[in-house]
Amino acid sequence: MARMSPEINAGSMADIAFLLLIFFLVTTTMDIDSGILRVLPPPIDPNAPPPPPVKERNVLVVLVDQFDRLMVKGQIEDVKNLRSRTKEFITNPSNDSKMPEKRMEYIEHMGDIEVSRAVISLQNDKNTSYEMYITVQNELAAAINDLRDELSRQKFGVPFSELKSEEFNKAVRQAVPMAISEAEPKDVGGKK
Amino acid sequence: MGRFKKSGGSRSQAISTASLPDIIFMLLFFFMVTTVMRETTLFVKISMPLATEIQKLERKSLVSFVYIGTPVQTQMYGTEPKIQLNDAFASVNDIPSFIEAERLSRPEGDRPMMITSMKVDRNTKMGIVTDVKQELRKVNALKINYSTLKGSDIAAK
Numbered sequence: 001m002a003r004m005s006p007e008i009n010a011g012s013m014a015d016i017a018f019l020l021l022i023f024f025l026v027t028t029t030m031d032i033d034s035g036i037l038r039v040l041p042p043p044i045d046p047n048a049p050p051p052p053p054v055k056e057r058n059v060l061v062v063l064v065d066q067f068d069r070l071m072v073k074g075q076i077e078d079v080k081n082l083r084s085r086t087k088e089f090i091t092n093p094s095n096d097s098k099m100p101e102k103r104m105e106y107i108e109h110m111g112d113i114e115v116s117r118a119v120i121s122l123q124n125d126k127n128t129s130y131e132m133y134i135t136v137q138n139e140l141a142a143a144i145n146d147l148r149d150e151l152s153r154q155k156f157g158v159p160f161s162e163l164k165s166e167e168f169n170k171a172v173r174q175a176v177p178m179a180i181s182e183a184e185p186k187d188v189g190g191k192k
Numbered sequence: 193m194g195r196f197k198k199s200g201g202s203r204s205q206a207i208s209t210a211s212l213p214d215i216i217f218m219l220l221f222f223f224m225v226t227t228v229m230r231e232t233t234l235f236v237k238i239s240m241p242l243a244t245e246i247q248k249l250e251r252k253s254l255v256s257f258v259y260i261g262t263p264v265q266t267q268m269y270g271t272e273p274k275i276q277l278n279d280a281f282a283s284v285n286d287i288p289s290f291i292e293a294e295r296l297s298r299p300e301g302d303r304p305m306m307i308t309s310m311k312v313d314r315n316t317k318m319g320i321v322t323d324v325k326q327e328l329r330k331v332n333a334l335k336i337n338y339s340t341l342k343g344s345d346i347a348a349k
Contacts (some may be wrong), residue, residue: 017216024223033249033309035339043329126319130312132243133321134338141245146268 041181051187060089060120064136065129070188079135086143090118090139090176109171110155116176140180148176235269236261237275241314242343249337255305256294258287260320261313273316275324284320287327309337 037060063071072076072085083091092099100118108112120140145160152160152172163169197246238261249255259276263269275282277290295303312321328336 006248014216015212017213017220021216021220021223025221033252033255033337033339034246034342035249035309035337036243036245037247037307037335038245038331040325040334040336042334055292097232105327122319124322126322128318129320130316130321131241131314133318134243134314136244137241137338138340147243 005191029055034073036134036141038180054119055101055117056174057098058117058119059088060100060118060138062120062122062140064122064124064132066125067131068132068137071134079139082139083143083146085141086120086145089120090116090143090147092116092118093166107171107174113175115174119181121178121181121183124176137180143176144176144178144180148172151175155189194271200238219269229280232257232276232279234259234276235264235281236274236313237264237342238313239315240339242339242346243340244341246344247337247342249307249309251305251308254298254302255309255337256291256306256312257309258290258324260316261311269333273313273320275320284323284327287324288331291333292333298330305335306333307335307337308333309339311339 061071061073064069071080072081072082077085084099090098092102094104100116102114102116104112105115107115122136122140124136148160152163154156156163156168157173160169160172163172207235236259238259261276262271263274263281269281275284275285275287282290291308295306298306310324311322325336327335
């Protein structure tokens with residue numbers, strides 16, 4: 001009779017599972033890749049007519065030289081001030097004639113709204129460090145995200161990142177465009 | 193003696209460890225599901241820069257990686273930053289064929305959504321990065337991601 005069949009000791013099962021667990025812990029990485037997403041401009045068609053020039057008052061030239069120094073509109077600037085400078089430039093609160101134009105546009109869900117025509121032109125040297133470049137990119141993105149946040153709070157009552165509706169999201173992005181243009185590569189700091 | 197034994201020897205019940213494997217298996221499955229196998233061995237040293245305005249890459253299957261950094265084996269490969277694609281060092285000219293191969297390995301519907309993630313060491317000069325970006329533009333791989341870690345280093349400067 002199989003009544004007295006011996007029980008298998010399951011105590012070592014845990015050890016086997018532990019071995020597997022430790023194997024997976026060692027061989028896998030937890031990193032979820034994250035970073036600053038950007039879209040590069042399409043390649044230039046040599047036959048295409050040159051794009052219409054952008055008015056000088058609409059362009060914020062941000063230049064980083066080979067010693068990682070930052071220059072905004074021809075003045076040396078600290079990275080810490082870049083965000084506030086960019087925000088001020090885009091919004092042009094005092095309607096300065098040297099600052100970017102604004103145009104009334106009708107955007108769904110928001111009605112008529114002033115859209116700044118500002119374009120940020122980011123230029124860097126061959127010897128600029130990647131770290132500095134990312135810091136500058138990050139500050140510019142932060143400035144635009146701040147403005148989007150403000151608008152989103154004003155119109156929809158929640159920050160931009162918490163906008164659930166894709167349409168609202170699109171409306172805010174349309175009202176505050178991410179207009180960062182990167183110059184064709186050139187040596188800003190002279191020959192090296 | 194007998195009396196002594198009787199008072200101290202109340203038989204304690206052994207705790208059943210039969211469910212311990214189940215608990216460990218649960219942990220095991222958690223790690224198996226949440227982690228991703230390391231696909232390539234890095235030949236370059238990369239310490240990523242910090243940024244705050246970052247987005248997560250949602251679909252890992254659409255991402256192809258370009259690594260740029262100083263070689264780990266400096267005696268063999270020098271200290272100049274190098275590009276690594278897949279499992280080998282590459283030059284800037286290899287990027288179009290790399291992107292083409294990456295495209296072909298994805299289903300056709302996914303190809304327009306592909307992202308090239310650049311994992312670049314923070315001390316790399318922009319020259320090589322710009323060269324890579326120009327190559328990516330030429331082959332219309334326009335969506336790029338500058339891989340960074342979360343954090344801010346503005347205060348430190």
